[in-house]
Every structure is written in structure tokens, then in C-alpha cells.
Amino acid sequence: MSVSDDIARASRPAKLVRDKIPQLVRASGEEPITSIADDTEYRRLLRLKLREEVEEFVASDDVEELADVLEVVRALVVDLGTEFDTLEQIRDHKAANRGGFSQRIVWYGNRPKLT
Template sequence: MNRRGEYGKLVRDRIPQIIRESGATPVTYTAGPQEYRSRLRDKLGEEVAEFLEADDARAPEELADVLEAVYALAADLGIDMDQVEEIRRAKADERGGFAGRVVWTGNR
């Protein structure tokens, strides 16, 4: 059950085919636009949680799953990834990135 109390979860497009090839019969339906966006947000949270729990060996695969959810959300919002990159770059130019490993502990 997800955070809204609904059953099921958004899966990659080929998962039903893979389930059928394993000899099982998947039960699926196509989400409407509002449900799809909501389930994409849930999926992003799920993928981030899996990344956070992953060890260093598994982290790249989990990070790729996070990125797949981000790509799908951007497309659903009508934003192309070039726009996302432009926004990211502008924020990095204005505020910096994270490469400096700076940890803020408050003000005096």
C-alpha cells in the first residue's frame, strides 16, 4: 500500500512482459494523468530510499533508477531535461554545487 492507501505501484513498462515470460499472469491497469503523476512522485521517493540504503557497489544502479524517475517526472510536467539542466546550472552558478563538501553548522 502506498502513502495514499492505494494498492499497487508504478512499474517499468516491460515488467508485465517479464512477469508473463516467467509463467505468471500480471494484473495491471493504466493510470490516468493525475494518478500517474502522483505515482511517479511515490516512485521517486521509493527509488531515493533504495539508493540511500544501497552499498557502494549497488549505488550506481540505484542512482540510475532515481534518474529514470526524474526523467519521467520531467516529461510528465512538460519539462525537457535540457531545461532541467539549465536550471541546475543556473543554481550552481548562483549558489555553487556540492563538490566543496561544505557542511554548514549555523551562524554566530
């Protein structure tokens, strides 16, 4: 039986997992069905993983889920061909020019101009 046959029979949709998950599954006595994503699939799956992790954080307010979001962001930064320090510099620049979110300002739009 080939890996592609295994993938075709898999009961779950394809999802990106952390690098050590297959060995953890094997250690539990199961045999994972895996493949290595090509560049296009990796980019697509990273974006789906980001949504998944953000949804899990929003639902739980668990800081561990927020750490998962950060891990996916780090992978996206590398995939985009840049460095995390560069992302942090961009964030810092935006914060300096537009502010952060510490003041908790909620915007509802603008008042109509009086004519």
C-alpha cells in the same frame, strides 16, 4: 472476471513499474494484474516511485539504484511538460550562482550577531 476485480483482490498496493515489467512477468510464467494510470494517479505514483528509488539508493549506495532515480526524474520532467535539457539548464544556473556540492561544505547555522 474483470480487471477491476483482479485489482481489488491484488495482494500488493498499486505501484508504478517500468514499461517492460508486465512482459517480463509473463515471460516468467505469471500473469500480472495491471492498469494504465490516469494523469492524476500517474503524478501521484511518480512521486511515490521517486521516494522509493531514493530510499533504495540511500540504503544501498548502488549506482543502479541511482540510475532508477534518474529514470523517475526524467519521467517527472516530461510529466511537468518540460525537457530534460531545461532541467539541466536550471541545475547549471543554480550551480553557477550558488555552487554545487563538490567542496563538501557542512552548514550548522549562523553565529548570533554581536550587539
